[in-house]
Amino acid sequence: MMLSIFEGSEGRLREAKIITRQTSDGRGTISFRNYIVEFPYSLKDKLGIGKLLAVNTIKENNYLILEIADIIPMHYGMISLDASVPREIRDEIMRKVEESWYSAEEREKWIDAITYPLGYILEINNENIVFKKGYFPPLLGSSVKILNKAVYTKFVCSNSNISLGNILNEDIRLNVDLEKAIRYHLGIFAFTGSGKSNLASLIVRKALDNLPNTKVVIFDVSMEYAILLLDKLIDIESKLISLDRISTNFLDAGRRFIRSHVIPDDIIDLKDKIRKSAEILYQKERMKQLYVPPQGLTFLTYGDIIDLIRKQIEDKYTAISQKPLLYTFLSKLDNFMRDRKLTSDDIVDESINQLLDEIETMGREAHLKDNSSLFTFIAGIRSYISLGIQETEDYDIEKLSIEILDPSENSPRLFIIELPNLEEGRQVVASIINQVYNRRKRMYSDNPKILFIIDEAQEFIPYDTKQKDKSEASSEAIEKLLRHGRKYHLHALISTQRLAYLNTNALQQLHTYFISTLPRPYDRQLLAETFGISDMLLDKTLELEPGQWLLVSFKSALPHDVPVFFSADNNLQLIREFLNKL
Numbered sequence: 001m002m003l004s005i006f007e008g009s010e011g012r013l014r015e016a017k018i019i020t021r022q023t024s025d026g027r028g029t030i031s032f033r034n035y036i037v038e039f040p041y042s043l044k045d046k047l048g049i050g051k052l053l054a055v056n057t058i059k060e061n062n063y064l065i066l067e068i069a070d071i072i073p074m075h076y077g078m079i080s081l082d083a084s085v086p087r088e089i090r091d092e093i094m095r096k097v098e099e100s101w102y103s104a105e106e107r108e109k110w111i112d113a114i115t116y117p118l119g120y121i122l123e124i125n126n127e128n129i130v131f132k133k134g135y136f137p138p139l140l141g142s143s144v145k146i147l148n149k150a151v152y153t154k155f156v157c158s159n160s161n162i163s164l165g166n167i168l169n170e171d172i173r174l175n176v177d178l179e180k181a182i183r184y185h186l187g188i189f190a191f192t193g194s195g196k197s198n199l200a201s202l203i204v205r206k207a208l209d210n211l212p213n214t215k216v217v218i219f220d221v222s223m224e225y226a227i228l229l230l231d232k233l234i235d236i237e238s239k240l241i242s243l244d245r246i247s248t249n250f251l252d253a254g255r256r257f258i259r260s261h262v263i264p265d266d267i268i269d270l271k272d273k274i275r276k277s278a279e280i281l282y283q284k285e286r287m288k289q290l291y292v293p294p295q296g297l298t299f300l301t302y303g304d305i306i307d308l309i310r311k312q313i314e315d316k317y318t319a320i321s322q323k324p325l326l327y328t329f330l331s332k333l334d335n336f337m338r339d340r341k342l343t344s345d346d347i348v349d350e351s352i353n354q355l356l357d358e359i360e361t362m363g364r365e366a367h368l369k370d371n372s373s374l375f376t377f378i379a380g381i382r383s384y385i386s387l388g389i390q391e392t393e394d395y396d397i398e399k400l401s402i403e404i405l406d407p408s409e410n411s412p413r414l415f416i417i418e419l420p421n422l423e424e425g426r427q428v429v430a431s432i433i434n435q436v437y438n439r440r441k442r443m444y445s446d447n448p449k450i451l452f453i454i455d456e457a458q459e460f461i462p463y464d465t466k467q468k469d470k471s472e473a474s475s476e477a478i479e480k481l482l483r484h485g486r487k488y489h490l491h492a493l494i495s496t497q498r499l500a501y502l503n504t505n506a507l508q509q510l511h512t513y514f515i516s517t518l519p520r521p522y523d524r525q526l527l528a529e530t531f532g533i534s535d536m537l538l539d540k541t542l543e544l545e546p547g548q549w550l551l552v553s554f555k556s557a558l559p560h561d562v563p564v565f566f567s568a569d570n571n572l573q574l575i576r577e578f579l580n581k582l
């Protein structure tokens with residue numbers, strides 16, 4: 001029976017270690033348990049990072065699951081060899097050791113696997129195996145078994161047919177529960193050039209292919225996603241949105257597309273086909289200009305008026321005699337809005353005049369001076385209303401939001417919004433998220449679900465927000481999306497190269513993380529602490545190549561919370577195949 005769970009060969013548990021260090025904020029300490037397992041040297045090729053092992057514990061038939069974080073080839077000859085041994089003898093011993101590494105002689109060498117417990121117990125009862133959360137102390141000296149492929153797959157992979165790539169050191173596809181992963185938000189964290197945008201595009205592609213009720217909105221500051229998802233833009237209903245004027249003919253559109261977009265080196269040879277695809281996009285009328293009112297020109301909303309009145313009440317220079325009137329103004333405004341079912345986002349129009357008349361009359365009865373600030377304020381609102389609000393035909397943020405939320409089958413499912421100008425971009429991101437959020441809140445529905453892709457997230461949710469560069473607005477909107485979006489079926493994928501620059505409130509809302517090389521120890525330590533996984537495992541991310549990832553997920557992408565190293569399918573390869581067929 002054992003054979004159907006474990007591989008034939010096994011090792012032994014030699015040592016338990018507890019490693020304690022300061023937390024990354026320097027305010028406390030954190031400990032990790034490590035177990036050292038000794039394996040025959042002949043197993044060296046079987047024992048990659050991420051292999052799962054099972055060891056006997058003090059409770060019979062209950063095995064503690066260990067994950068290999070590192071392996072070290074050991075040799076008996078080296079154990080007590082230090083500088084106190086005379087030089088010539090040292091040299092002689094090391095020469096012998098060197099010779100023995102490639103020899104078939106196994107007696108004096110072995111593999112030390114440094115492992116750590118995943119927090120799961122494998123319980124074996126007759127023919128049944130169950131994985132359950134928990135920990136029992138393992139027994140030193142006892143045998144350590146390697147989970148076989150079938151059991152590994154059952155434990156690690158989701159029972160879905162959506163795969164993101166191949167598990168490293170295993171011949172197994174990594175299947176994930178993408179719907180659940182999206183529901184609990186995702187994060188991609190890696191140094192520049194590690195493949196963040198590539199992976200984000202792969203995830204978008206899988207969502208569009210497999211989750212029919214999900215739409216995707218990408219905020220693209222680097223002008224790269226239109227190419228990374230060119231096939232999807234053409235094949236499904238989509239919008240490629242820019243703040244710039246759209247070309248007047250397809251040839252110009254193709255030329256401009258090539259000039260303004262980043263073509264990855266790997267597909268630079270296909271430039272002509274990319275241009276041709278852009279021409280098709282233009283002809284299909286997928287390119288759209290988003291109208292954003294010039295800086296500072298925003299419409300006055302009821303929410304703005306409430307804010308302005310509040311500020312006057314709080315202002316110590318407002319005459320005391322006016323304050324009761326300001327409170328009355330607020331409460332009448334509240335009633336006015338309730339009667340008409342207005343929200344704070346609705347734009348003020350002339351229907352408010354009647355309320356302004358009432359307040360003005362009350363001001364006169366209270367003998368306020370003609371030049372009092374209350375009268376000036378009311379006069380200001382009146383003159384704004386008299387300008388009249390221009391309803392335009394332009395494709396603006398309101399129309400875009402309506403289209404994003406449109407549940408009908410032939411409405412666009414992929415929106416790429418190109419925002420090369422960061423400052424303007426932050427404002428647009430904030431407005432779109434807020435509009436979509438508020439509309440969804442008012443007209444609740446679970447269809448469509450919406451995934452927002454926020455690449456270069458440090459620009460939108462920085463640790464230090466500034467009103468001046470609009471990061472305050474974008475940060476607030478994204479934080480709200482991360483905290484409360486799930487209730488409204490609005491979700492986010494956040495991607496960045498440095499965690500330390502990110503608003504940490506945001507970080508705690510994500511349940512699925514893709515991590516690749518993070519060169520700064522601080523970033524890795526922060527993640528190790530957030531997830532309670534070993535520093536050593538995170539340090540291994542330094543060795544990953546572009547496109548290789550450590551996936552860590554909390555009750556979302558995978559059936560159990562097991563960190564997995566995998567090699568993601570290359571999105572550029574998929575684009576290449578598409579372009580070649582064109």
Ligand SMILES: Nc1ncnc2c1ncn2[C@@H]1O[C@H](COP(=O)(O)OP(=O)(O)OP(=O)(O)O)[C@@H](O)[C@H]1O
Pocket residue numbers: 190191192193194195196197198199264265266497546547548567568569570571572
């Ligand atoms: N899954 C993959 N398989 C093979 N190669 C990959 C993979 N992902 C990325 N690459 C390679 O790495 C390069 C950089 O990828 P990408 O632009 O996605 O990185 P990034 O992390 O988004 O970089 P930046 O920080 O500059 O935004 C790609 O052009 C490609 O050559």
Ligand SMILES: [Mg+2]
Pocket residue numbers: 196197198222455
């Ligand atoms: Mg990128």
